[in-house]
Amino acid sequence: MIEKEVTLQRLKDAVSDPGTKQIELVYIETRTALSRFAENVIHQNIEQADHRVMARVSLGDRVGLAVGNNIEPEPIKATIENATEIAENQDPDPDFPGFVKSTTGADVVGAYFDTTAEFSAVSRAMAIKSAADACKKERLSAAGLYKTETKASAVVNSRGTTQFFAETLAEFSLTASDDSTSASGWAIAYNRDVNKLDLLRLVRTAVGKGVLSRNPETYPAGEYTVILEPAAVGQLLLFLGFLGFSGKSFAGSRGFMAGKIGEKITGSEITITEDPFTGEMAGMPFDYEGVPKKRVVLIENGIARAVVFDRRYAKKAGTESTGHALPPDNAYGPYPKNMTLQPGSVPFENLVSSTEEGILITHFWYLNFLNPRRVQVTGTTRDSTFLIKNGKIDRPIKNMRATPAILEAFTKVEGIAKERVLYPQYTSVMFVPGMKLAGFPLSEDTDEG
Amino acid sequence: MTDAKIDEIGHAAVDLSLLSGVTYADCRVVHVTEEDVRVRDGAAEALSRSESLGMGLRVLVNGAWGFASTAEVTLEAAATLRERAIEIARASGRLAGERVELAPVEPARGTYRTKIEKDPFDIPLKEKLQYITHLDSLLREVPDLNRTSAGMSFRREIRHFYSSEGSRIHQEIFQSGAGITAGLGRGHGESAERSFPTSGGQYEAVGYELIEKLKLEDAIEQLTEEAKALLTAQPCPAKTTTVILSGDMVSLQVHESIGHPLELDRVYGSERNFSGTSFATPDQLGKLKYAADIVTVYSDPTAEGGLGSFGYDDEGVPAARSPLIEKGVLVGYLTSRETAARIGTTSNGSMRARSWAYLPLIRMTNTMLQPGTKTLEQMIAETDEGIYIQTPSSWSIDDRRENFQLGGEIGWLIKNGKLTEMVKNPTYSGNTVGFWNSCDAIGTPEEYRIWGTPSCGKGQPGQTIATGQGAAPARFANVKIGR
Numbered sequence: 001m002i003e004k005e006v007t008l009q010r011l012k013d014a015v016s017d018p019g020t021k022q023i024e025l026v027y028i029e030t031r032t033a034l035s036r037f038a039e040n041v042i043h044q045n046i047e048q049a050d051h052r053v054m055a056r057v058s059l060g061d062r063v064g065l066a067v068g069n070n071i072e073p074e075p076i077k078a079t080i081e082n083a084t085e086i087a088e089n090q091d092p093d094p095d096f097p098g099f100v101k102s103t104t105g106a107d108v109v110g111a112y113f114d115t116t117a118e119f120s121a122v123s124r125a126m127a128i129k130s131a132a133d134a135c136k137k138e139r140l141s142a143a144g145l146y147k148t149e150t151k152a153s154a155v156v157n158s159r160g161t162t163q164f165f166a167e168t169l170a171e172f173s174l175t176a177s178d179d180s181t182s183a184s185g186w187a188i189a190y191n192r193d194v195n196k197l198d199l200l201r202l203v204r205t206a207v208g209k210g211v212l213s214r215n216p217e218t219y220p221a222g223e224y225t226v227i228l229e230p231a232a233v234g235q236l237l238l239f240l241g242f243l244g245f246s247g248k249s250f251a252g253s254r255g256f257m258a259g260k261i262g263e264k265i266t267g268s269e270i271t272i273t274e275d276p277f278t279g280e281m282a283g284m285p286f287d288y289e290g291v292p293k294k295r296v297v298l299i300e301n302g303i304a305r306a307v308v309f310d311r312r313y314a315k316k317a318g319t320e321s322t323g324h325a326l327p328p329d330n331a332y333g334p335y336p337k338n339m340t341l342q343p344g345s346v347p348f349e350n351l352v353s354s355t356e357e358g359i360l361i362t363h364f365w366y367l368n369f370l371n372p373r374r375v376q377v378t379g380t381t382r383d384s385t386f387l388i389k390n391g392k393i394d395r396p397i398k399n400m401r402a403t404p405a406i407l408e409a410f411t412k413v414e415g416i417a418k419e420r421v422l423y424p425q426y427t428s429v430m431f432v433p434g435m436k437l438a439g440f441p442l443s444e445d446t447d448e449g
Numbered sequence: 450m451t452d453a454k455i456d457e458i459g460h461a462a463v464d465l466s467l468l469s470g471v472t473y474a475d476c477r478v479v480h481v482t483e484e485d486v487r488v489r490d491g492a493a494e495a496l497s498r499s500e501s502l503g504m505g506l507r508v509l510v511n512g513a514w515g516f517a518s519t520a521e522v523t524l525e526a527a528a529t530l531r532e533r534a535i536e537i538a539r540a541s542g543r544l545a546g547e548r549v550e551l552a553p554v555e556p557a558r559g560t561y562r563t564k565i566e567k568d569p570f571d572i573p574l575k576e577k578l579q580y581i582t583h584l585d586s587l588l589r590e591v592p593d594l595n596r597t598s599a600g601m602s603f604r605r606e607i608r609h610f611y612s613s614e615g616s617r618i619h620q621e622i623f624q625s626g627a628g629i630t631a632g633l634g635r636g637h638g639e640s641a642e643r644s645f646p647t648s649g650g651q652y653e654a655v656g657y658e659l660i661e662k663l664k665l666e667d668a669i670e671q672l673t674e675e676a677k678a679l680l681t682a683q684p685c686p687a688k689t690t691t692v693i694l695s696g697d698m699v700s701l702q703v704h705e706s707i708g709h710p711l712e713l714d715r716v717y718g719s720e721r722n723f724s725g726t727s728f729a730t731p732d733q734l735g736k737l738k739y740a741a742d743i744v745t746v747y748s749d750p751t752a753e754g755g756l757g758s759f760g761y762d763d764e765g766v767p768a769a770r771s772p773l774i775e776k777g778v779l780v781g782y783l784t785s786r787e788t789a790a791r792i793g794t795t796s797n798g799s800m801r802a803r804s805w806a807y808l809p810l811i812r813m814t815n816t817m818l819q820p821g822t823k824t825l826e827q828m829i830a831e832t833d834e835g836i837y838i839q840t841p842s843s844w845s846i847d848d849r850r851e852n853f854q855l856g857g858e859i860g861w862l863i864k865n866g867k868l869t870e871m872v873k874n875p876t877y878s879g880n881t882v883g884f885w886n887s888c889d890a891i892g893t894p895e896e897y898r899i900w901g902t903p904s905c906g907k908g909q910p911g912q913t914i915a916t917g918q919g920a921a922p923a924r925f926a927n928v929k930i931g932r
Contacts, residue, residue, distance in 0.1 A: 032910055034909065034910065035540075035541070036719070036722070036909060037544065038717070038718040038719050038720075038721050038722070039546065039717070039718050040544070040546070041544060041545055041546035042513070042540075042541040042543075042544045042545065043514070043714075043719050044514065044516075044719070044808060045513075045514060045515055045516065045537045045538065045540060045541040046515075046516040046517065046518075046537065046808050047516070047517045047518075047533055047537055048505070048516075048517070048518040048806045048807065048910070049517075049518065049519050049520065049806075050501075050503065050518070050519075050520050050806050051520060052501075063493075063496075064496060064497075065495075065496065065497040065498075066497060066498050066499065067497065067498070067499035067500065067501075068499070068500050068501075069500065069501045069502065069503065069520050070502070070520065079500075082498055085574070086496055086497065086498060086574060089496075089573075089574045089575040089578055090493065090496055090578065091493065091578070091582065093492060093493055095492060120540070121515075121536060121537045121540035121541075122540045122543065124540065125540045125541065125543040125544050126543070128544055129543060129544050132544065141718070143718055143721035143722040144722040145722055145723070145909055147909070173722055174722070175721050175722040177721065179726075186722075252490060252596070253634065254596070254634065254640070329495075329497060329499065331487065331489070331494045331495050365725065365847060365848045366845045366846055366847070366848070367845070368843055368844055368845045369842075369843055370843050370845075370854075370856065370874075370876070370932070371874055373639070373640060378843065378845045378854050378932075379845050380845070380847040380848070380852070382725075382847075382848050399847060399848075401845075401847075401852070401854060401878070403854075403932055426911075
């Protein structure tokens with residue numbers, strides 16, 4: 001479906017004669033095929049295809065943005081005219097850095113797989129049926145998602161920049177549950193190649209947890225040693241991204257990294273790197289301004305090192321873009337979409353077996369800012385929370401509310417697993433291990449009536 | 450493209466005459482136009498216009514669903530779309546439960562247009578930008594304010610709906626919104642923000658007249674004073690006490706702990722793997738004492754100005770008011786034709802899609818908490834000890850919609866019937882049923898307003914949709930505050 005040459009030619013033609021203005025076109029084409037299932041039945045089965053053309057036009061330092069979803073030459077021209085009209089009405093923007101000149105990105109191997117692009121609805125249905133059968137054998141009900149996505153991104157501007165990237169991704173998640181015993185087990189798998197999803201392991205994990213989590217008991221509020229599975233770690237990392245790793249929050253002195261570069265802000269076990277090029281991540285090699293992406297060490301052995309920038313916030317900070325601009329139609333500013341947490345040296349299993357008393361958390365639900373100044377979030381545990389005693393799962397406990405101040409929590413690291421997994425969340429993909437933290441705040445979040 | 454051409458394409462897409470096994474089809478052709486004008490910290494954050502046109506087709510084949518969408522709106526694309534949707538539905542059939550049955554609906558041939566006084570897309574962009582820049586400069590003139598924002602946005606959806614049962618509906622829906630934020634920070638750890646009319650701004654299904662009505666500039670002085678005072682205010686104490694919520698906080702509470710739990714697709718588990726389920730299961734319909742006797746809640750997509758208002762939902766069901774909670778008892782759900790059939794009723798028109806590209810899901814429309822008889826002033830005067838919390842800033846609720854923690858931008862402790870000292874980061878938590886049963890006062894019709902939530906999220910792929918919540922201030926006894 002992705003017609004690289006035709007697409008690029010149309011975009012290049014549209015910016016070839018800019019006159020007195022400068023033009024940047026960002027093109028994003030997405031085809032999402034997805035089956036959702038619940039109660040052992042596929043209830044939603046879809047294929048949606050769309051493409052967007054985002055045109056930014058600059059008249060000196062006045063800039064306008066318009067978005068359309070038609071890739072034919074005339075509609076692209078109309079979108080550019082719309083952006084021009086907006087630029088004409090705009091006030092000068094002294095922070096506008098201009099469009100990047102003549103960049104091209106490195107080829108990324110392992111981002112596009114025909115196996116994923118051509119994966120059929122029937123193949124999805126067959127895998128889901130196997131997962132549902134495995135759940136039913138244990139008197140559990142299957143719910144989940146099987147998604148494949150094919151995406152093309154291009155950035156072309158009138159200063160000679162031409163970038164194109166094609167990618168695929170596949171994701172399967174499964175909840176194995178039983179309402180009569182409040183049991184719920186969950187697992188997720190992600191890869192660019194649908195054939196590399198380890199569905200056997202995923203089903204075994206979700207069903208195994210479902211079986212173990214029957215009849216959970218209430219557990220009192222307190223500060224506990226917790227073992228976070230990789231998904232839970234990834235969810236916390238995502239909020240660090242929102243609250244501090246962006247050049248926008250850095251420039252506005254709002255984020256926790258502002259004024260702290262070179263200072264210790266977490267335990268020395270923590271090294272977080274924005275690294276689109278790690279292993280099977282195979283991230284996009286340029287950003288939505290066409291700037292090549294750089295690997296950026298954000299926190300190194302607990303010390304705040306750097307944040308990610310797009311061209312605007314790099315200019316404000318007197319530095320260079322790290323290639324982390326998001327599409328121009330959002331206001332988040334730059335964001336690290338491929339964060340990795342440096343692994344430890346012990347197997348995940350050892351984090352559990354070395355715990356005298358603690359709580360094993362599969363993942364969180366509805367994390368939200370609670371007190372941004374403290375980098376504090378609130379959310380509940382979800383889909384299997386277990387009490388660990390003497391190195392083993394003692395019993396399932398009911399979901400609890402977690403209110404960690406993330407940087408403070410990361411000062412109490414008792415261990416990081418050596419295994420890492422790719423974990424997708426929204427449009428980010430992280431590469432994260434499980435970890436053990438002491439003194440993690442949990443409160444009862446159960447039936448108070 | 451002319452309406453006649455779109456009609457031709459839509460009708461062709463749902464023509465089942467030569468298709469065996471296909472029992473139902475509906476097609477939506479939707480054209481969305483949006484404008485966003487936003488200034489933050491003195492610089493333009495957004496000044497954009499976007500257009501999106503496409504169509505989505507849903508089919509039932511042997512009792513199983515398939516859906517496909519495309520940005521191409523042509524007769525040829527409709528034919529391809531139909532093949533794709535049917536193929537997908539046949540795949541669904543490999544893992545189908547009972548055949549999907551649809552509750553009956555009279556095929557509709559109608560039109561609907563949001564009542565607006567001023568088409569927001571007729572107002573020149575320059576005028577909008579000038580107003581937002583003016584607001585921002587007023588904010589930035591205030592000494593100490595260094596975190597400011599002002600913005601407005603507009604959405605127009607032209608929706609065409611066709612079904613194999615004979616429906617043909619044309620709708621033109623407008624949504625408008627605006628708001629300002631005044632904030633100040635002193636480097637690390639010290640910052641405060643106040644928003645008006647509420648966090649993220651107020652949104653309604655109206656035209657540009659809303660912007661004039663909001664009079665955002667008049668709020669700047671009070672916002673500024675409150676933001677400055679918050680900087681040095683004490684944190685919210687941790688205890689159990691009486692909580693009085695402002696109308697916009699009640700709106701959030703209604704949205705999170707009444708609207709979402711009563712989406713019947715969620716109740717039946719369709720969101721189990723993502724947004725979660727609901728404690729409010731159908732066996733409790735007509736029995737569950739969800740809330741105190743004074744609490745009556747209904748869904749009303751006909752409410753004038755409500756952000757969740759329309760003429761017909763995305764299954765062609767006419768908008769109508771329907772009860773959810775009557776005098777505290779659970780009496781209804783938000784339904785689709787499929788889920789309504791499962792509980793032996795007809796759909797109350799709650800199926801909505803973000804745009805042509807997405808499959809409709811059960812979504813809130815306007816969820817209206819019926820106003821009561823006590824003014825906010827009376828509620829406070831009657832309270833010996835408690836807290837008044839205003840303007841949502843934080844929200845989190847578990848995956849069964851039972852237990853929540855919500856926070857506001859600002860709070861005032863109440864002592865002996867009077868507001869006393871201001872507190873920052875006020876939060877409260879509770880159990881949905883326990884909390885709503887502790888409601889002992891709801892504000893008057895004069896204090897009632899339909900608050901807008903422009904970006905409620907649900908589903909995979911994620912769909913944000915605009916909902917409204919009718920709410921006045923309300924009071925709740927014995928609530929945990931602080932953290």
